[in-house]
Amino acid sequence: MEISRRDFIKLVGGVSGAIAAGSYGLNQIIDIPEKLVEKLKNGHRIESWKSTICGLCPGGCGIRVRLINDVPVGLKGNQYYPINQGGMCPTGHAALQQLYNPDRVKGPLKRIGLQKSGKWKSISWDDALSTISKKLIELRKDGKSHQTVFLGYDEHGLMKEHISRFMKAYGSPNYFQTSHAQNNSIPFIFTQGHGLRPTYDILNTKLILSFGANFLEEGFSPIYYTKLFSHFKEAAKEREAKFIYIDSRMSLSGANADRWIPIMPGTFGALALGIAFVLIREELFDKEFIKNHSFGFEDWKDNSGNKHLGFKNLVLSDYYPEKVSSITNVPSKTILEIARDLGNIRPSLVLGDQGAVNNTNGTYTQMAIHSLNALLGNFEKEGGLYFIDKPSYDKFPPVKEDSIAKIGNQRIPVSKLTDGFSPIFDFSFEIFTKNILSDQPYPIEVLFIKGNPLFQSLYQHELAEAIKKIPLVISFDSFINETNEYANYILPDHTFLEKWDESSNIPTVGFNHFGIQQPVVEPLFDTRHTGDVLIDIAKRINGTVALAFPFESYKDEIHNVVENIYKSGEGAIASEGVEGVWLEYLQQRGWQIGRYASLDEFWNLLLEKGGWWNPIKKKKLSSEIFKTPSGKFEFYSQILKDKLDSLNKNAEKNKSTKETESLLVKLNFSAKGDTIFLPHHENVLYEDNFPLILITYQLLTNRNGESSNLPLMQEMFGYTMRQYWDSWVEINPVIAAEKGITDGNWVWIESSVGTIKARAKLFPGIIPSAVGIPFGLGHTSYGRYAKGFGVNPTSIIKNHYDLISGLPALHATKVKISLAT
Amino acid sequence: MRDIRYITFIFYLIIPNLFAQEIKLPSNPLAGQIVFEVKKCIECHAISGFGGNIGPDLSRKYYYGSFLELASIIWNHIPQMDRKYRLLKVERPNFTEEEMLNLIGFIYYLRYLGEPGSVSEGKKLLETKGCLNCHQIKGQGKKVGPDFKKIAEYTSPIYMVQAMWNHGPIMQERIKKMGMKYPTLSGKDIVNITVYLRQFTGGNTAIRMSAGNPVNGKILFKEKKCINCHSPKSETSNVGVKLTGIDLKKSVVEIAGLMWNHSPLMLEYMKVKSISWPSFTKNEMADIIAYLYFLGFEDEPGDPIKGESIFEQKGCIRCHESGGKGEAPDLTVMKKFGSPIRMIQLMWNHAPKMEDLILSLNEEWPRLTKTEMQDIYAYLKKVTINK
Numbered sequence A: 001m002e003i004s005r006r007d008f009i010k011l012v013g014g015v016s017g018a019i020a021a022g023s024y025g026l027n028q029i030i031d032i033p034e035k036l037v038e039k040l041k042n043g044h045r046i047e048s049w050k051s052t053i054c055g056l057c058p059g060g061c062g063i064r065v066r067l068i069n070d071v072p073v074g075l076k077g078n079q080y081y082p083i084n085q086g087g088m089c090p091t092g093h094a095a096l097q098q099l100y101n102p103d104r105v106k107g108p109l110k111r112i113g114l115q116k117s118g119k120w121k122s123i124s125w126d127d128a129l130s131t132i133s134k135k136l137i138e139l140r141k142d143g144k145s146h147q148t149v150f151l152g153y154d155e156h157g158l159m160k161e162h163i164s165r166f167m168k169a170y171g172s173p174n175y176f177q178t179s180h181a182q183n184n185s186i187p188f189i190f191t192q193g194h195g196l197r198p199t200y201d202i203l204n205t206k207l208i209l210s211f212g213a214n215f216l217e218e219g220f221s222p223i224y225y226t227k228l229f230s231h232f233k234e235a236a237k238e239r240e241a242k243f244i245y246i247d248s249r250m251s252l253s254g255a256n257a258d259r260w261i262p263i264m265p266g267t268f269g270a271l272a273l274g275i276a277f278v279l280i281r282e283e284l285f286d287k288e289f290i291k292n293h294s295f296g297f298e299d300w301k302d303n304s305g306n307k308h309l310g311f312k313n314l315v316l317s318d319y320y321p322e323k324v325s326s327i328t329n330v331p332s333k334t335i336l337e338i339a340r341d342l343g344n345i346r347p348s349l350v351l352g353d354q355g356a357v358n359n360t361n362g363t364y365t366q367m368a369i370h371s372l373n374a375l376l377g378n379f380e381k382e383g384g385l386y387f388i389d390k391p392s393y394d395k396f397p398p399v400k401e402d403s404i405a406k407i408g409n410q411r412i413p414v415s416k417l418t419d420g421f422s423p424i425f426d427f428s429f430e431i432f433t434k435n436i437l438s439d440q441p442y443p444i445e446v447l448f449i450k451g452n453p454l455f456q457s458l459y460q461h462e463l464a465e466a467i468k469k470i471p472l473v474i475s476f477d478s479f480i481n482e483t484n485e486y487a488n489y490i491l492p493d494h495t496f497l498e499k500w501d502e503s504s505n506i507p508t509v510g511f512n513h514f515g516i517q518q519p520v521v522e523p524l525f526d527t528r529h530t531g532d533v534l535i536d537i538a539k540r541i542n543g544t545v546a547l548a549f550p551f552e553s554y555k556d557e558i559h560n561v562v563e564n565i566y567k568s569g570e571g572a573i574a575s576e577g578v579e580g581v582w583l584e585y586l587q588q589r590g591w592q593i594g595r596y597a598s599l600d601e602f603w604n605l606l607l608e609k610g611g612w613w614n615p616i617k618k619k620k621l622s623s624e625i626f627k628t629p630s631g632k633f634e635f636y637s638q639i640l641k642d643k644l645d646s647l648n649k650n651a652e653k654n655k656s657t658k659e660t661e662s663l664l665v666k667l668n669f670s671a672k673g674d675t676i677f678l679p680h681h682e683n684v685l686y687e688d689n690f691p692l693i694l695i696t697y698q699l700l701t702n703r704n705g706e707s708s709n710l711p712l713m714q715e716m717f718g719y720t721m722r723q724y725w726d727s728w729v730e731i732n733p734v735i736a737a738e739k740g741i742t743d744g745n746w747v748w749i750e751s752s753v754g755t756i757k758a759r760a761k762l763f764p765g766i767i768p769s770a771v772g773i774p775f776g777l778g779h780t781s782y783g784r785y786a787k788g789f790g791v792n793p794t795s796i797i798k799n800h801y802d803l804i805s806g807l808p809a810l811h812a813t814k815v816k817i818s819l820a821t
Numbered sequence B: 001m002r003d004i005r006y007i008t009f010i011f012y013l014i015i016p017n018l019f020a021q022e023i024k025l026p027s028n029p030l031a032g033q034i035v036f037e038v039k040k041c042i043e044c045h046a047i048s049g050f051g052g053n054i055g056p057d058l059s060r061k062y063y064y065g066s067f068l069e070l071a072s073i074i075w076n077h078i079p080q081m082d083r084k085y086r087l088l089k090v091e092r093p094n095f096t097e098e099e100m101l102n103l104i105g106f107i108y109y110l111r112y113l114g115e116p117g118s119v120s121e122g123k124k125l126l127e128t129k130g131c132l133n134c135h136q137i138k139g140q141g142k143k144v145g146p147d148f149k150k151i152a153e154y155t156s157p158i159y160m161v162q163a164m165w166n167h168g169p170i171m172q173e174r175i176k177k178m179g180m181k182y183p184t185l186s187g188k189d190i191v192n193i194t195v196y197l198r199q200f201t202g203g204n205t206a207i208r209m210s211a212g213n214p215v216n217g218k219i220l221f222k223e224k225k226c227i228n229c230h231s232p233k234s235e236t237s238n239v240g241v242k243l244t245g246i247d248l249k250k251s252v253v254e255i256a257g258l259m260w261n262h263s264p265l266m267l268e269y270m271k272v273k274s275i276s277w278p279s280f281t282k283n284e285m286a287d288i289i290a291y292l293y294f295l296g297f298e299d300e301p302g303d304p305i306k307g308e309s310i311f312e313q314k315g316c317i318r319c320h321e322s323g324g325k326g327e328a329p330d331l332t333v334m335k336k337f338g339s340p341i342r343m344i345q346l347m348w349n350h351a352p353k354m355e356d357l358i359l360s361l362n363e364e365w366p367r368l369t370k371t372e373m374q375d376i377y378a379y380l381k382k383v384t385i386n387k
Helices: A005-024 A034-042 A095-099 A125-141 A157-170 A186-192 A222-239 A268-281 A287-293 A311-318 A321-328 A332-344 A362-375 A403-409 A429-437 A460-469 A530-541 A543-547 A554-568 A580-588 A599-609 A638-653 A660-666 A673-677 A711-716 A733-739 B002-019 B031-038 B067-076 B078-088 B097-113 B119-128 B157-166 B168-177 B189-198 B214-223 B252-261 B263-272 B284-296 B304-313 B340-360 B370-386
Strands: A047-053 A062-068 A071-077 A109-111 A120-122 A148-152 A175-177 A207-211 A242-246 A259-261 A348-352 A446-449 A472-475 A501-504 A512-517 A611-614 A692-697 A728-731 A746-750 A755-762 A770-774 A814-819
Touching: A034 A071, A047 A501, A047 A512, A047 A599, A071 A095, A095 A711, A125 A446, A125 A472, A125 A530, A148 A157, A157 A175, A157 A403, A157 A501, A157 A530, A157 A543, A157 A554, A186 A362, A186 A638, A207 A268, A207 A332, A207 A362, A222 A242, A242 A332, A268 A311, A268 A321, A268 A332, A268 A348, A268 A362, A287 A362, A321 A332, A332 A348, A348 A362, A429 A460, A501 A554, A512 A554, A530 A543, A530 A554, A554 A599, A599 A611, A638 A660, A638 A673, A728 A733, A728 A746, A733 A755, A733 A814, B031 B097, B067 B078, B067 B097, B067 B340, B067 B370, B078 B340, B097 B284, B097 B340, B119 B189, B157 B168, B157 B189, B157 B252, B157 B284, B168 B263, B189 B252, B214 B284, B252 B263, B252 B284, B304 B370, B340 B370
Parallel strands: A148 A175, A148 A446, A207 A242, A207 A348, A242 A259, A446 A472, A692 A770, A728 A755
Antiparallel strands: A047 A062, A062 A071, A109 A120, A501 A512, A512 A611, A692 A814, A728 A770, A746 A755, A746 A814
């Protein structure tokens, strides 16, 4: 049977191709290598399926890929994989458009023109790696290993450890991750003593109160929570459960709530404390938990006899409903209703994220929200929240550092301020960029980069200048994007359908799990796994750097982890009939579920089914739940106090005369005394006189801007707003009427940083004092489907950060809007 | 005519031997759990509290009996079950032969898996059994044997028995020297001790055994030479107690307890005969015990003459009339009764039609005991062979 390229495109495009074809014509959608077309021409039309893990977002969904003659032509959710149980988001369905994308980098490139000139030449892997290794060896020889930076994105699990090992063995303290999700554990560290994000028992709760947590769209694993939420809604009919959503904008989660409560951006913490006020005054809190498992609720005295303010008296004096109402614009009556529901409908659960915490006061806001869970005594309780046990299996032996590495690793990271004062967080683009531009604390010679911070971050112009200054920049991305246009080399990784990887213990997912990502097809082009590239470079550097990688390939590392899981005897391969309750039944009796005759059998079954999981929760003592100095939930954070005290000591060491108060001013704290260490509301300092607050958010179809080069995702981009291939600005109809703006008008959105233009979407689901623009579009690079479509709202956001965690404050910029003529 | 009767009589005498090994030992009896869930049995029946509560919980320490005994329990409650399917609008599942074997094998296996232990009971036992005369825990006890903390990560109780068994000869010698009473194990003793010791392990490490594989167990039973003294079937054995004479319808740790309790006698005999002590590694003890446990799974051969008579008495013949004259097919020409599993699978799958017919005729559901099942199978098998 003769198959033309067009036939094949139809076959692999399926529904997605057909949709996209409406806009762009079939041949533009995907670019299929001739060898695959030949396979289909000459094959016997044999259908097979392979399991893997979707790599298009960090959600970790299991998928099954359909192959004809070993050529991927379609995919669906893996029904056995416990995270998504057969479900999939729209992005996952577009995975083949990434694999067959016509704009992929097909082999190693060396830039031959100016930065951003787009002039590249193909080189061999050996030439590229030889040049890079020589430079790295030279730096080590000169005692400058620390002048190498690895700017990662959202790596987790084994890949994160792999890069950390490389950097540690090489001798640089400069491995940072730029994904926001990596840095949002700080409020949990302050209150719990560890940064583990809890998993929320939505299935068994009767009331969900969400402070801006758009878990159906923007959470760590939206499909996992969508599954849980659908069960919650089903059960809600019988047990009268409800979901209340608080946010300035009605997101997808808000639209699925029983009640949406609009609030002023940046005031969520005040509302949480207003709710705490009612819980305390009406004695609706868990007195046993507060008495035995919390610290700093009541006023207290330290060892020196000094009296300290407790959470209760702070809340009772400063956060009464009328006052909170004046801050938040939420009526007092509503505050009372929410608090009484929360206190009386048990079990009830409180979540906080995105909309609530993407601001300068995000850390304190999350502390205030999390305090509500403490008041409800929700820890390790059905219908409350749990912490997932650390997996029992090991990954690798520790890294051995030689003398060069030891010295290098002891240097101050380039992300820290060098004036003796360093904020609490590990990384911010602002400090990183300023340091590189000023060669502080030392110049940077080599930058490895994954991801696209010049599109995703704030401070883009300055960051571009900083990258330009670095002599050797190496990117691992599979596409040319805004950031690697400045690189000297692009060493393209495979797409996820072509590579080995793993996806384990996604934060907030309620069980230990290990999903295996296996190549469903041989790499289509001359690309290499970044893990293998680092091993190759390490071998070229030799010595202890090479010894840090005892395995020949990244796949072997994964196999080693799998072997350790196999030996642990815990959990089971995810398959039909392996429900959590059954695992628990067996484990209570000391059995493991799997009868795997050998490691090979375990490995093969893992590849066939797609993953392993262990849903059994170990019962924990209070001291295991809370790792704070008191061993309890800390309303008064002793860790935060210690951090600030240590910063002050550092200042003294450098002969600074700054006292603690001035230190706090430097961090822009308005609070004084004990309030600093307690959850409280800090006003957001808007520097501009513009009238509207700009809110940005992510959509399920394009969470971090990386799906912009998938035509199906462009075609579906704003499916809830019926807006495709373009951005829009959401305006409350009241404000639009005042400005004479109607639906679909072109509108200028202007901040003190810049101006962008987008079509108006009149939306009653946004408060009148804000406008909303989705993040994801507005690329100036990243291929034919991404470049030139829509606008990037981060380009007009001011460079504000959370005062403590360093996370970008995405909702702290004011704008004005006007009709574009 | 007399000759024919004689031949038939001889045939009936030899036919039981033809039934031997008709049910293959399952290598993974837990496979039936998948059937149990996929076919939605779990929606009505719980296993130790996990599952629905419409039907009885299937794991309450109950030994249900052999394959056909279990099948008879299922058969007898088919009308009740089918009424629930209709009431709850749940699709009634059909089973393949393999699924039927796996399902019944799984239910049979539940007793073997045992029950969870009690920490407080374990603490008491550790003190009363004299374990602390040799072992230490939490600084208490003596250092003659290994510190219990070191073995606390071995979460399977059967690991504990296996370890004890392997160092049995040394332990017995020391016990004698110390003038102690030999500690015997019964009921959930070892489970309780294990869960108590589990409290002292650090980290998350928990080493577990896989539930036993009867097929491996059968091989090991020969390899470890257990068979030299203990006959698994009714043949006479030279030395040890015949296994048919021991109640093996117990959980794995209870059977392990029996093994442990008889080890002093066994050791004495082996010393006299200069036989080396058999030790076990990995999953071996669990496998051997699974084999012993599954000895009771396959049914004793039935009586085809009685079977023919039951076939008539229960009214089966009224529908399954010879020559295909009845409402239902003539079973004698179906040639489908190669194994009891096949018979039970067909019986289950055809039950709804039969139910409708019985209801229309105002008849009662034909209840069958285990023995009646065995006899009917023997009869159907016979007529199939005859044909």
